[in-house]
Amino acid sequence: MSPLVLLAVLAxxxxxxxxxxxxxxxxxxxxxxxxxxxxxxxxxxxxxxxGQLHEDSYFYSGKMxxxxxxxxxxxxxxxxxxxxxxxxxxxCAPCHSQLGDGNGVIVQRGxxxxxxxxxxxxxxxxxxxxxxxxxxxxxxxxxxxAQISVxxxxxxxxxxxxxxxxxxxxxxxxxxxxxxxxxxxxFRGDPGSGATLPEVRPPSDAxxxxxxx
Ligand code: HEC
Numbered sequence: 487m488s489p490l491v492l493l494a495v496l497a498x499x500x501x502x503x504x505x506x507x508x509x510x511x512x513x514x515x516x517x518x519x520x521x522x523x524x525x526x527x528x529x530x531x532x533x534x535x536x537g538q539l540h541e542d543s544y545f546y547s548g549k550m551x552x553x554x555x556x557x558x559x560x561x562x563x564x565x566x567x568x569x570x571x572x573x574x575x576x577x578c579a580p581c582h583s584q585l586g587d588g589n590g591v592i593v594q595r596g597x598x599x600x601x602x603x604x605x606x607x608x609x610x611x612x613x614x615x616x617x618x619x620x621x622x623x624x625x626x627x628x629x630x631x632a633q634i635s636v637x638x639x640x641x642x643x644x645x646x647x648x649x650x651x652x653x654x655x656x657x658x659x660x661x662x663x664x665x666x667x668x669x670x671x672x673f674r675g676d677p678g679s680g681a682t683l684p685e686v687r688p689p690s691d692a693x694x695x696x697x698x699x
Contacts, residue, residue, distance in 0.1 A: 511525035513526070514526050544559055544614070545560075545636065545640075546636060547617075547618070547621070548613070548616075548617030548621065549614055549618065550614070553612075554611075554612045554613075554614030554617070554618055555613070555614040556612035556613050556614060557613060557614075558613060558640060558643065558644055559640060560640070562641075562644045566641045566644060567641070567644055567645055567648060569638065569641045570640075570642045570643070570644050570645030570646075570648075571645045573634060573638050573641060573642050573645075574642050574645050574646065574649075577630055578642065580592045581593055581597060581600055581627070582600055586602065586603035586604065586646065586649045586650070586653070587602045587603070587604065588600040588601055588602045588603075597626075600627065603646060603649060603650055603653075604650060604653045604654060608650070613643050613647065616643045616646055617639055617643050620639045620642065
């Protein structure tokens, strides 16, 4: 190696810069590079982070323009309704009760009582309205956007409509050929605390009045 090359190698070794030591700004530090002196730059206008395009705005807001829409953004099936019921019973029933009458356990212990879902006003409320209440909260009620995924919020909306129908349906609402139990189940004795399933008499026994042996 010629002495010149050796000198160059030695000189360049002094220029070594590791990645952990590269030029950078401390968060929110001042910079003279930009006219506004801010080193932290806003995203270029119109930039969208991966997975946040939200192109179907109704699916994410329940609104058409400024007003809530009155349809589900996807066709609902039995599985989604079951999922909606499960999520409802976890996240909403503590206050609204499993029946939706607003008398959940938290309310029984003093929290502000929500209106029943079975009022004329809420029966007629558009579906997107329920989605919006869950997404943004309403008065004393916090929002559930962080806890419940967008799809599950819609599943809950679908279930609430079914719940409303369950408390306000007439025989005329039953589709032809569909069987509906004509009376509530009869329990053997005390239904208990709910910790265990109560024993239900077989339907043939129901209403006969005497205790089965
Ligand atoms: C911590 C208790 C609580 C929980 C949990 C809760 N809510 Fe509420 N909700 C309330 C209260 C209280 C109100 C009434 C708020 C007010 O008027 O200030 C309300 C109001 C509502 C209303 C009626 C809005 C109106 O126009 O009157 C809807 C619809 C609703 N909640 C849906 C839900 C759904 C769906 C869930 C589950 C995702 C849920 N809530 C969970 C307490 C709760």
